[in-house]
Amino acid sequence: MRIIIIGAGxxxxxxxxxxxxxGHNVIVVEQRKHLSPQGSGLGIRPGATRILHSWGLEPDMRAISDATPTVLLRDLKTGGIATRSVVENASEVPDWGTHRTNMIEMLYRKAIGAGVDMQFGKSVRMVNDDLQQPHVELVDGTVLRADMILAADGIWSRTRGQILGNEIVPNVSDITCYGIKLSAEQIFGNPAMAKSLTxxxxxxxxxxEKTFVVGRWNQVLQVWSGRFGIQGESDSEQKSLWDEDGDIxxxxxWYRKKDTCPELMAALEMADDCDRWRLAEMPNLPxxxxxxxxIVLLGDSAxxxxxxxxxxxxxIVESIAVLEHLIEHANSHASERIPEIVRTWETIRKPRIERIKEYAKWNTAMFTGVPVASKSEVGKTMVKDLTHVAADMNAKFHSVAFVKWVLDFDAVQEAQRYLEDNRARL
Structure with a gap:
């Protein structure tokens, strides 16, 4: 099939x-003139890891990632560990941590190697929903036709309104995040900070209250990344959801006023700059x-x-894998059956994604509004062994059943099960 993808994120x-x-003929059109790999830390959970490894990317992932052993909740002022959340036996595949920059550069190399036609500096004027062969019209007048178009142009998608027939804007929160990265050279130049952060x-x-920092040391890349979140205030009037130049x-x-622990303040003092973004989410679309x-919305645009x-x-990885599985299931008839495939894909994917969205918002509320731990809980280790736990998407957030469903989900297997259960109807 001929597939056009809008956006090279x-x-x-x-x-x-x-x-x-x-073996599909893939064209990527990107309005920027070059690859844009900015960003901070990136988590890749076991469900997505399983898929990436199945695509032959395990060596590439190991070259830029390390496994996440646990989550440590700390007090912002003292830096002390309040609780350790240790998840054991969640999956047979790793819970990877890497950096957005490295992931984008790796995927770009792999896409080029697979024969993808990357077209930078190409802005889309409109998408045309032709019943037989939709097409993309670029600003320069070029018309690109395809069997399927994937709009992966982000949360402020310019094509979403054309695809859905009406404009739907993101829900923007009052939390602004500032991301920094420190190299090993910077970190180890300050021995006290190095011991605490690495x-x-x-x-x-x-x-x-109203403040949180998410930080991680990546041993493989020798980089520490920190996301400094602030609720209710920002360095200036927010002009966009994401800005490469925040006011460090x-x-x-701000963090001095919060009487922040010395290691985080040392990291902020050492950082040369920061990017910034406002937390936002898309409302659940029909x-x-x-x-x-x-013509399909993919990833953050959806x-x-x-x-x-x-x-x-x-x-996003899970959704791509399920869409690929459904197309391969249709074999030589995939091109004619794209509308049916996409309807099935939405039916399979929407419930999981919308439940995970609720969970993410719940976590944000916990980070900014709840004390880290009571005095009786300080230093407590919370071990969750998932070996014999039955996954349950409707269980309470942070219950072992829900965590199992979140982490050890096989999206392709679930899609196959859906096909088998609905064979006569499909």
Whole structure:
């Protein structure tokens, strides 16, 4: 099939590699003139890891990632560990931690190697929902036709309104995040800071009212990344959801006022700059595709979620894998059956993604509004052994049954089960 992908971000590049490796003719159009790999830490949960490994990317992932052993909840002022949340035997595949920059660069290389036609500096004027062969019209007048178009152009998608027939805007929160990255050279130049920030590879979350920091040391890449969240205030009037140039001095002043622990303040003082973004999510949409079913919203353009479940990219990987599975299931008839395939894909994927979105928002509320731990809980280790736990998407958040469903989900297996259960109807 001929597939056009709008956007060369994480979702677009992942889809491009996935479908090109299967022999499809894939074109990616990106309005920027070059690859844009900015960003901070990126979590890839076991459900997505299983898929990426099945695509042959395990060596590439190991070269840029390390496994997440635990989550440590800390007090923002003292830096002390309040609780350790240890998940054991969640899955047979790793819960990877890497950096967005490295992931995008790796996916780009793999997509090019698989034969993807990458076209930078190409802005889309409109998408046309032709029943037989939809097409993309570029600003320069070029018309590109395809069997299927995937709009992976992000939360502020310019094509979403054309696809759905009406404009739907994101729900923007009052929380602004500022991301910094420190190299090993910077970190180890300050021995006190190095000991505090690099003695584990866990996800560390420092919390106080209306303030949280998510930080992690990546041993493989020798980089520490920190996401400094602030609720209710920002360094200046927010002009966009994401800005490459945040005001690092403003962030330093804010965290000084919070009497922040020395290691985090040292990290902020050492950072040369920061990017910034406002937390936002897409409302649940009735569907993710055009009337013909041949133009499809993918990733954040369809279901952007808050980052505090570390599931945004993983949901994109799962969705791409399910779409690929359904197309392969249709074999030589896939091109004619795209509308049917897309309807089935939405039916399979929407319940999981919308439940994960609720979980991510719940986590954000916990980070900014709840004390880290009572005095009786300080230093407590919360071990969750998932070996014999039955997954349950409707269980309470943070229950072992729900955590099992979140982490050890086989999206392709679930899709296959759906096909088998609905064979006569499909």
């Amino acid at each position: 994480l979702g677009g590049l992942t889809a491009a590699f996935c479908f090109a490796r299967r 003695d584990n590879m866990a996800i560390n979350i420092w919390m106080d 001095e403003w962030v330093r002043r 569907g993710w595709s055009s009337k013909s079913g041949r 279901h952007a979620m808050q980052p505090n479940a570390a599931q945004g990219y993983s949901m």
